[in-house]
Amino acid sequence: MRGISSWGAYLPYRRLDKTQIALFVGQGGGKGTRTVASFDEDTTTMAVEAGRIALRRTSVMPTQLMFATVSPTYTDKTNATIVHAALRLDDSALCIDLGSSVRSAMGGLILAVRSSGVNIVASADIRSGLAGSSEEANSGDAAAAFVICDETDAPLAAEFIGATSATEEFIDRWRAPGSQRTKTWDEKFSEVTYAPLAQSAWKKALQDAGIQASDIAMVAVSSPSARISSAVAAKLGVARVLDNLSAVVGINGAAQPGVLLALLLEQSEPDQIVALVSLTDGADVMLFRTTKHLPLVQPDTTVAQQLACGAPISYGRFLSWRTMLAIEPPRRPEPQRVSATASARNENWKYGFVGSRDTTTGAVHLPPLRVSADGQRTDNMKDAPMADVLGTIATFTIDRLAYSPSPPIVFAVVDFDGGGRFPVELCDIDADEISIGARVRMTFRRLSITDDIPNYFWKATLVRTP
């Protein structure tokens, strides 16, 4: 038996109140909110965060990583290798990107359950559109990750029952590579095309599994629009349809099937059949049966918690973060391009936030040092992985002069539990929120991008509880 061992969904901290859009642009927007990835996040960093949540609930080491997004930071070069480095997966793992269409995300999940070994499947998307467009208002940014393996590898929270697909070529929504604007045909055309595809895949899934729709406790439908999702869901015959979060999070593109599957598992009881239907250039259905292990592997960071913790972002700042509105930067030099060779040498530190611990004194060095703090011993160190260690703010400042794509910089000296100090930038924080003694955790971010090379490293963020 194969299935899901653990999972994680990641929602960025900021929420755009969509009523702001029309006030600014004179058109677009609507009711509700959408999630907004920060200026220092990209699909890769969000996939890392989802992957970290998933891996904290399992003991297995993935041997295969698939990362699906429609908004990759690199093309040609693999983005999944960055996720691999930040998650500190084994060097022997296969790491691939899946793209460049939304469907690749659901496809990754299906490939993983049909594959062998321990897989981690991550998906992430940052979605927007032109100012005032429905795409901008209805989308949201998110990521999800699933550890998929055999029951002999690790206890399964949800056993895979089956997957079916129905495929048809039709021009529904499209985007030229590199463009910020997704274009759409007539939504009614999409709806009438998706409905029979969904029915076809759904019937076959039930048939293959030898079950009735009434046997299914809950279904989640992922599609390019809330309207198509509800129209299709209404005809599936399942008692409970999962709220697709379109009013608070938005439609997440490649991340949506994963986010909804995570929420499905979050809201399920053990020993239930649940279904995920994804409509993108066809229809894909996955069926799972939850197990007694389900409550034990519920993530330490749930979708519900993240929904409760968001904070508002102004529309102007949202536009600047999506590079739709250029704002005046501080008059300071822009960041240099990072050195590929230095980054490769320091992979554990840069991507994994691994310091060194003096095996004699126990002192933690961030960044890692070869020579002990008293200068007496060389190479008397072991790895000190600090990415999941919480810390406390010893002192802090607000830098209004330093270069940042979104000034000012909130900066703190962080003392980690069990030893180690690191002065580090904070993210997802307003300047008046910081205080000495506040608790922080580390998060993987993109500090800058120069010469098309993103500079990934870690920042701290407040530990927030709903």
Next chain:
Amino acid sequence: MASHGIKDQIAIIGMGCTNFVEHWNLGLDDLIVNAANECYSSVGIGKDAVDAYWLGTAQGGMSGITLARPLQLQNKPVTRVENYCATGSEALRQAAYAVASGAYDIAMALGVEKTKDSGFQGLNATPPPNDGTGRTLTAAAMFSMVTPAYGKKFGVDPNELREAVARVAWKNHYNGARNSRAQFRKEVSMETIKNSPKMAGDLGLFDCAGVADGAAAAIVCRAQDAHKYTDKPLFIKALSFVAGNGSGLTDPAYDYTTFPEIAACAVDAYEQAGITNPSKQIALAEVHDCFTITELVLMEDLLFSERGTAWRDILDGRFDLHGQLPVNPDGGLKSFGHPVGASGLRMMFEAWLQLRGEAGADRQIRTDRTLALTHNLGGYPGEMVSFISILGSQLG
């Protein structure tokens, strides 16, 4: 472990210092030529009489050629040194040691920086290619973390502490206003200082040093030869340097209320000079007031004030131009300006003027003490270099 020093072995026999301002019409070479020529004239020798040169510049250029070309030196040894904001002091230190070693009879140290050609605010350094994980914070932000930490540790009311650091800026502007070579020559009211826009943390615009272009130079020779060139040489009593190992950034025990590198440097300098009671023996101090809170903490690290009391000594006027121990009588970095590579030698230039009684009626300090201290730091709290010199007008 030994730090013997070279007390009374070496003398400064001449100095030069350009105005420190935004020299839009002068380049690095002009600044070098102007400071060097003033320095040669003050000794009364030509450039050929100088056996070896040390150039201090943080970013002005690489190698000794940066000095040899504008001065058109003929087959002279020139060494370019860099040690953060202590670069100019480092040049003097190397020149003095070279003469003390017997390798040369006469050496020049020249510090220079052309900061205003970048088009950016503040000081900017270009790091070597790296993995992108280093801090990109401004110096102002790093030093701004000292103020709340100091107030908390010593229980100083934030308003009183704000008053004390504003008083540092007020004093240094008062002094700079009387100095024709200073960048900012206006007195500034306490209200203006306290209400200036915030740059980082609680540090406002008037808490930050001025950024200027400038150059300063000194010529040294053996002490026994000094009176051949001048009736009033300055004798080097101590040259101390500490390069921090960055432990303050990673050691949870560091509390941002002191600069340990400077405290260690001060102990070494006082031992070299045989000083046992610095606040009673020193006539004036030129210290690295890159930010107002920095000068406050320096008063304690240099042992001028007891721990936790410098803020009160500042408010009492102890370090004013005519206080018990004038600090930064030339205006300091705050008002005189800070061309990185030149600042250390500019501090010594003020010691040169004051101990020789040549500062001018407006700002000459009144004292019978004969020792001056200059102090330079570079870097940030937790990771800095420290330089201290002690100079005296008398032998012994």
